[in-house]
Amino acid sequence: xxxxxxxxxxxxxxxxxxxxxxxxxxxxxxxxxxxxxxxxxxxxxxxxxxxxxxxxxxxxxxxxxxxxxxxxxxxxxxxxxxxxxxxxxxxxxxxxxxxxxxxxxxxxxxxxxxxxxxxxxxxxxxxxxxxxxxxxxxxxxxxxxxxxxxxxxxxxxxxxxxxxxxxxxxxxxxxxxxxxxxxxxxxxxxxxxxxxxxxxxxxxxxxxxxxxxxxxxxxxxxxxxxxxxxxxxxxxxx
Amino acid sequence: xxxxxxxxxxxxxxxxxxxxxxxxxxxxxxxxxxxxxxxxxxxxxxxxxxxxxxxxxxxxxxxxxxxxxxxxxxxxxxxxxxxxxxx
Numbered sequence: 380x381x382x383x384x385x386x387x388x389x390x391x392x393x394x395x396x397x398x399x400x401x402x403x404x405x406x407x408x409x410x411x412x413x414x415x416x417x418x419x420x421x422x423x424x425x426x427x428x429x430x431x432x433x434x435x436x437x438x439x440x441x442x443x444x445x446x447x448x449x450x451x452x453x454x455x456x457x458x459x460x461x462x463x464x465x466x467x468x469x470x471x472x473x474x475x476x477x478x479x480x481x482x483x484x485x486x487x488x489x490x491x492x493x494x495x496x497x498x499x500x501x502x503x504x505x506x507x508x509x510x511x512x513x514x515x516x517x518x519x520x521x522x523x524x525x526x527x528x529x530x531x532x533x534x535x536x537x538x539x540x541x542x543x544x545x546x547x548x549x550x551x552x553x554x555x556x557x558x559x560x561x562x563x564x565x566x567x568x569x570x571x572x573x574x575x576x577x578x579x580x581x582x583x584x585x586x587x588x589x590x591x592x593x594x595x596x597x598x599x600x601x602x603x604x605x606x607x608x609x610x611x612x613x614x615x616x617x
Numbered sequence: 618x619x620x621x622x623x624x625x626x627x628x629x630x631x632x633x634x635x636x637x638x639x640x641x642x643x644x645x646x647x648x649x650x651x652x653x654x655x656x657x658x659x660x661x662x663x664x665x666x667x668x669x670x671x672x673x674x675x676x677x678x679x680x681x682x683x684x685x686x687x688x689x690x691x692x693x694x695x696x697x698x699x700x701x702x703x704x
Contacts (some may be wrong), residue, residue: 556630587630
């Protein structure tokens with residue numbers, strides 16, 4: 380059994396393969412806090428992941444099973460949601476970029492890092508966890524950090540969420556909660572139980588009213604990064 | 618007519634959406650957006666209603682003539698049937 384602290388949730392986990400242990404090693408925890416729950420991965424858990432994505436080796440599927448269990452726990456007990464996105468922190472505030480895989484959200488946050496240097500810190504490039512704490516939404520790094528392996532074991536208050544699409548000319552606009560809601564629901568793990576679905580929808584509703592929402596059409600250029608950063612960092616102060 | 622089991626209507630951040638729960642998740646993983654009238658009709662269909670009931674309810678609730686109400690209900694039901702949401 381190994382103890383971890385991810386998204387400020389302390390838990391014990393027993394996995395079958397070394398892959399998950401290695402993946403989560405930056406999130407091991409030796410502090411005073413007691414674990415909130417225990418995860419024991421079984422071959423059955425791995426088989427369930429196989430139904431969703433059969434092409435991957437069991438060791439990798441196990442890490443997804445672990446992630447899924449953590450997500451279900453945080454939704455039920457810690458006002459937490461997973462949001463498939465690339466999350467970057469600049470000057471202490473987080474910006475989340477979302478899009479279907481392959482659109483270029485990781486590329487866009489890379490452009491931010493090239494432009495902003497040490498001011499920009501990657502929180503997580505693929506599967507961060509968001510939590511609602513004392514009226515604010517925070518994004519947390521997790522070990523499930525995407526193919527470029529980018530994450531920081533840290534949290535940051537979310538300033539804005541931006542959906543990305545590819546475009547020849549760079550253009551950014553604010554969007555309303557209704558438009559973002561459909562995107563959010565497509566990029567999170569949706570529970571099948573009605574009471575948990577209500578928790579998820581309640582959290583998403585609060586988040587959509589709290590953070591600033593944008594839609595960005597962009598190409599791969601420094602100008603694209605300048606436009607999105609200058610607009611979103613000013614935000615409502617503009 | 619009745620909405621199939623496992624579909625729930627919710628108002629989130631000012632908009633009406635329908636998502637699947639329970640075993641309906643296996644066949645439907647999307648999100649349906651409804652406007653206010655759509656949500657009104659959906660609620661009636663969740664309890665079970667025939668076309669005449671829906672038209673009558675629209676006439677009582679909204680300032681609309683019977684012909685328009687009837688047409689709107691037809692369009693709405695057709696969309697639900699296409700999405701395989703009615704039993």
